[in-house]
Amino acid sequence: KQEVTQIPAALSVPEGENLVLNCSFTDSAIYNLQWFRQDPGKGLTSLLLIQSSQREQTSGRLNASLDKSSGRSTLYIAASQPGDSATYLCAVRGQGGSEKLVFGKGTKLTVNP
Amino acid sequence: EAGVAQSPRYKIIEKRQSVAFWCNPISGHATLYWYQQILGQGPKLLIQFQNNGVVDDSQLPKDRFSAERLKGVDSTLKIQPAKLEDSAVYLCASSLMTSGFYNEQFFGPGTRLTVL
Numbered sequence: 001k002q003e004v005t006q007i008p009a010a011l012s013v014p015e016g017e018n019l020v021l022n023c024s025f026t027d028s029a030i031y032n033l034q035w036f037r038q039d040p041g042k043g044l045t046s047l048l049l050i051q052s053s054q055r056e057q058t059s060g061r062l063n064a065s066l067d068k069s070s071g072r073s074t075l076y077i078a079a080s081q082p083g084d085s086a087t088y089l090c091a092v093r094g095q096g097g098s099e100k101l102v103f104g105k106g107t108k109l110t111v112n113p
Numbered sequence: 114e115a116g117v118a119q120s121p122r123y124k125i126i127e128k129r130q131s132v133a134f135w136c137n138p139i140s141g142h143a144t145l146y147w148y149q150q151i152l153g154q155g156p157k158l159l160i161q162f163q164n165n166g167v168v169d170d171s172q173l174p175k176d177r178f179s180a181e182r183l184k185g186v187d188s189t190l191k192i193q194p195a196k197l198e199d200s201a202v203y204l205c206a207s208s209l210m211t212s213g214f215y216n217e218q219f220f221g222p223g224t225r226l227t228v229l
Binding site for chain 1: 221225
């Protein structure tokens, strides 16, 4: 059974700092991995999707890497801003491609002005 | 393009009452998902539809939860009777399916349910 763990559970940083959020998964036979952002009281916004054959994806100040063999992914946020404050969730999909997304519990990020 | 729509946004009921949630996916998305997100947890899949057929409902508490997707578009999720532990945010998501594989999921704003 796939399990996804996100460390740390919460993170508080000053504005402008570069930071890394970690995601680990127990079964390396994944089809893809997706990073989401969730603002309080809102739904999930997809940030980056990495296919199992890819090593990283970039979007603006965000960079996500994937190391399937070690069961790890990292989300790098450059030059953090107060508007980046949210909960970041990692989710993996099984190798069949049709299997459900399994989510971690998320990392709550606070960027202080 | 319009995103995933859900209603209501908030609902407060007493235990043993019934409640229904509605979801309209992104136009053209054949796959629809209902997730339950308890406070402090990641979303958990309740049921997945492909068009109007059920693909996965292994984590749906079928004694009290039911869902349907008539005509392969809109979907409703019902809870009857509700329990205190059903208090959560119910998220609907949709995705395209190409060449037999699923793609990026897009989520609606969710319905926050409080059971008193």
